[in-house]
Amino acid sequence: MGTPLPRDPIADARLNWERHGWSDVAAPMAAITAIMRTQQILLGRIEAVLKPFGLTFARYELLALLSFARSGALPMNKASALLQVHPTSVTNAVDRLQDAGLVIRSPHPTDGRTTLIELTPEGRALAKRATAVLNSEVFGRSGFGDQDVDQLIRILGTFRRNAGDFSD
Amino acid sequence: MGTPLPRDPIADARLNWERHGWSDVAAPMAAITAIMRTQQILLGRIEAVLKPFGLTFARYELLALLSFARSGALPMNKASALLQVHPTSVTNAVDRLQDAGLVIRSPHPTDGRTTLIELTPEGRALAKRATAVLNSEVFGRSGFGDQDVDQLIRILGTFRRNAGDFSD
DNA sequence: TCCAAACCCTTGGATGTCCTAGTATATTGC
DNA sequence: GCAATATACTAGGACATCCAAGGGTTTGGA
Numbered sequence: 001m002g003t004p005l006p007r008d009p010i011a012d013a014r015l016n017w018e019r020h021g022w023s024d025v026a027a028p029m030a031a032i033t034a035i036m037r038t039q040q041i042l043l044g045r046i047e048a049v050l051k052p053f054g055l056t057f058a059r060y061e062l063l064a065l066l067s068f069a070r071s072g073a074l075p076m077n078k079a080s081a082l083l084q085v086h087p088t089s090v091t092n093a094v095d096r097l098q099d100a101g102l103v104i105r106s107p108h109p110t111d112g113r114t115t116l117i118e119l120t121p122e123g124r125a126l127a128k129r130a131t132a133v134l135n136s137e138v139f140g141r142s143g144f145g146d147q148d149v150d151q152l153i154r155i156l157g158t159f160r161r162n163a164g165d166f167s168d
Numbered sequence: 169m170g171t172p173l174p175r176d177p178i179a180d181a182r183l184n185w186e187r188h189g190w191s192d193v194a195a196p197m198a199a200i201t202a203i204m205r206t207q208q209i210l211l212g213r214i215e216a217v218l219k220p221f222g223l224t225f226a227r228y229e230l231l232a233l234l235s236f237a238r239s240g241a242l243p244m245n246k247a248s249a250l251l252q253v254h255p256t257s258v259t260n261a262v263d264r265l266q267d268a269g270l271v272i273r274s275p276h277p278t279d280g281r282t283t284l285i286e287l288t289p290e291g292r293a294l295a296k297r298a299t300a301v302l303n304s305e306v307f308g309r310s311g312f313g314d315q316d317v318d319q320l321i322r323i324l325g326t327f328r329r330n331a332g333d334f335s336d
Numbered sequence: 337t338c339c340a341a342a343c344c345c346t347t348g349g350a351t352g353t354c355c356t357a358g359t360a361t362a363t364t365g366c
Numbered sequence: 367g368c369a370a371t372a373t374a375c376t377a378g379g380a381c382a383t384c385c386a387a388g389g390g391t392t393t394g395g396a
Contacts, residue, residue, distance in 0.1 A: 004335040008325065009250050011336070016236045022299075025307035031317045032210055032310060034324035037252060039207035041331050042200055047354095058382060068184045077344065082177050084205065086384055091346060093382085113344040113391045131190075139193035142200060143330045148323045149199045155316045156202035157176065162311050163209050167172040168179070215384095226352065245374060254354055259376060261352085281361045281374040343392075351383085363372070 010034055042138075049137050053130045054100060058085070060134075062093050063102060063127040066119045073118040075108060084165065102126060178202050210306075217305050221298045222268060226253070228302075230261050231270060231295040234287045241286040243276060252333065270294060 010033050017026035046057050055063070061083055066072055076094070080087045094117055097103040102123030108114035119127070144152065161168065178201050185194035214225050223231070229251055234240055244262070248255045262285055265271040270291030276282035287295070312320065329336065 004332050005249065006335060008328070008334045008336045009252070010325075010328075013232075013236075022303055025303045027314075027317045027321065028310040028312060029303070029307040031312060031320040031324070032307065034321060034328065035203060035207055035210060037333070038324045038327055039203050040252070041328070041333070042203060044354095056381070068181075075344090081173065084177070084208070085382095087345070088347090088385085089383055096381090111344085111392075115345065135190055135193045135197075139197045139200065142196040143327050144196060144199060144323065146195075148326075149195045151319050151323060152199040153195065153202060155312065155319060156199070156206050157178075158316075159206055159311050160176070160178075160202065160209070164172050165205070165209070166176045167174060168176045224351070243374085253352095255375070256355080256377090257353055264351090276374095279362075279374085283375065338396090340395090341393085344390085345388105346390105347388080348386090350385085353381085353383105355380085356378090358377080359375085361372105361374080363370100365370080366368090 010037065045138050046134065049133050050130060053126060053133075055126070055130055058089065059093050059097055059102075060127070060130055062090065062097065062117070063119070063123055064131060066103065066117060067124055067127045072124065073106070073116045075114045075116055077114070079117060097123065178205065213306050214302065217301050218298060221294060221301075223294070223298055226257065226261050227265055227270075228295070228298055230258070230265065230285070231287070231291055232299060234271065234285060235292055235295045240292065241274070241284045243282045243284055245282070247285060265291065 010030050013033060014026045014030040017023070017029055022029075043057060046060075050056060050060050053060075062079060065079060065082060066074060074082075076087065076090050080090045083090070094103060094105065098105060102120055104118050104120060106116045106118055108116055142149070160166065178198050181201060182194045182198040185191070185197055190197075211225060214228075218224060218228050221228075230247060233247060233250060234242060242250075244255065244258055248258045251258070262271060262273065266273060270288055272286050272288060274284045274286055276284055310317070328334065
């Protein structure tokens with residue numbers, strides 16, 4: 001990561017918006033751009049922690065999801081829905097996790113269309129170790145204050161519900 | 169995008185974290201995961217709007233940045249720094265924008281190492297039209313309340329400053 | 337019963353991002 | 367003045383994401 005910029009580029013963009021007569025949408029534009037940039041920063045931290053484990057965020061998410069399933073196994077389409085990513089992304093992740101011996105594919109007992117993803121003991125152990133480091137190095141040092149964390153969960157939760165993520 | 173899930177998957181993940189004795193980091197984990205998911209939703213909306221223009225978000229950002237530069241031209245390294253992406257990503261975006269006739273590369277007048285990216289009239293016109301639609305369709309209907317927009321800008325601004333994005 | 341529609345997963349192609357390495361040009365120091 | 371260092375951009379490779387298309391399986395209505 002380079003040297004800090006002398007000025008906040010998002011604040012500058014907001015000024016540019018206002019100068020061009022788009023004041024009514026300048027603030028949401030700045031908020032949305034800030035979300036994009038924050039995601040980029042956080043993803044960078046997470047991937048840096050996971051790299052020594054040979055994991056990417058996408059693969060870790062799948063591993064973690066499986067480790068919380070009672071049986072340690074889930075159908076591909078369930079995983080796709082819960083992780084809210086495209087089915088092909090799950091296929092891709094499973095391919096690599098399987099090559100690494102962390103999961104195995106097995107046929108669904110009653111539905112021939114469905115493939116189950118199952119955690120191996122190695123996969124379960126790796127998920128546990130990776131989570132421990134993520135907890136201490138990323139989530140435990142997020143840089144957000146406690147109140148801001150609550151605000152984020154509230155604001156983004158409302159947004160996600162309105163966007164159709166869940167009907168809770 | 170599929171049917172809404174019956175339950176919020178991030179709230180469930182938070183419960184799983186608490187059940188496993190990681191209550192101290194469960195809330196920041198939920199906040200960070202929510203940021204990742206929100207970014208995904210917003211990016212999807214933006215790319216859907218830009219697709220008819222033949223633009224992706226990465227290319228649009230570069231066009232918009234150039235359109236705000238007084239001369240309509242910037243060195244590659246400046247663009248990379250301001251957009252906060254890897255230099256190779258700028259190279260990639262410029263390649264495609266140049267193929268589309270929206271920008272041209274020109275040599276820097278005094279520094280032979282540097283390449284200037286310059287907006288063509290077509291590029292400037294397209295940026296203007298794309299911005300108008302983004303403003304009305306995405307930023308103008310973000311789904312965030314006015315107060316929440318302010319909160320997001322404040323919280324994420326502090327985060328980005330602490331992360332070393334800028335020293336303002 | 338049987339066939340069309342729906343569903344599940346995979347493959348192939350396009351895009352974007354990053355990293356590492358390499359080439360070319362500037363600047364600095366001796 | 368020349369070598370060493372720093373900077374700017376590009377090339378190639380690894381991953382992840384999406385879309386479109388295809389083949390196998392199940393379901394439900396004619």
